[in-house]
Amino acid sequence: MDTESVTIRKAVHGDVPAIVAMFASDSLGGHGDTTDPAALPAYMAAFRRIEQSPNETLYVAMKDGEVVGTCQTLITTTLTGRGGSSMIIEAVHTRTDCRGQGIGEVMIRFCLDEARRQGLRKVQLTSNAKRTDAHRFYGRLGFEASHLGFKLTLK
Template sequence: MVLESSEILIRQARKDDLPALVALFAADALGGHGDTTDPEAFPDYARAFAVIEASPDQTLYIAECGGEVVGTFQTMVTTSLTGRGSSAMIIEAVQTRGDMRGQGIGAAMIEFAIAEAKGRGMRRVALTSNALRKDAHRFYERLGFKPSHLGFKMALK
């Protein structure tokens, strides 16, 4: 079953969405980010939310269906001297609730982000995906993304 786009509301996340967002990330065994629903960790998430909320260049979104948080993603705008000083939107932390995958929620979220980027005159939209997420790679390619760069990370903690 694929949900109608009219059944999916995409809006900016609010602080009261945090428990549902944390649960989404904690349920992701493949991501390996160490997310947890342990109440002792909640202040860490609240601090991060405050930083994102205060930033003019970052926005955290949720996808809502039937009043429930069923997905999330974050956008960041970066401007560089390359491309004659143009700006680009980076899409990060894309997550759809496990029981809701395959219903068009991920596509609705990505299409929303692309429309936002176009509306703001961005030069491009970029995202990264864990190398192990082969299904996600096929999904992004179906939406028109091309694998063009090789990314590197270094853990500092």
């Protein structure tokens, strides 16, 4: 696997269609993502909110000039454990035709390096219960399945 040619950078407006296409091709996610042009304004509005947030960053993995993966980070601070900031990694996704090439690992290691650079105390993520391959992947990278997550859909 040639991961040396994979680079990670902050996403820009022009990346949104490629990111959305990755999400729309996801058969397990169940988020209702679509490449329908009528939905693009909603995606762009969400991108602008992320872009304007001081605590959120959307990244893309690039290979040969194409978006081949994406992930998002959120920095949160709590009072637990005497206070401290943590990174939450969300929406990790590798383009379907690029899976198994180490791109996901490059993205996660990039996020871990960012967390260390910022002096954060921990990194956490959630993964769809159906994604057993992803669970093995995260375990291989040192993550532990230590908590049980819950969601309540409001819309």
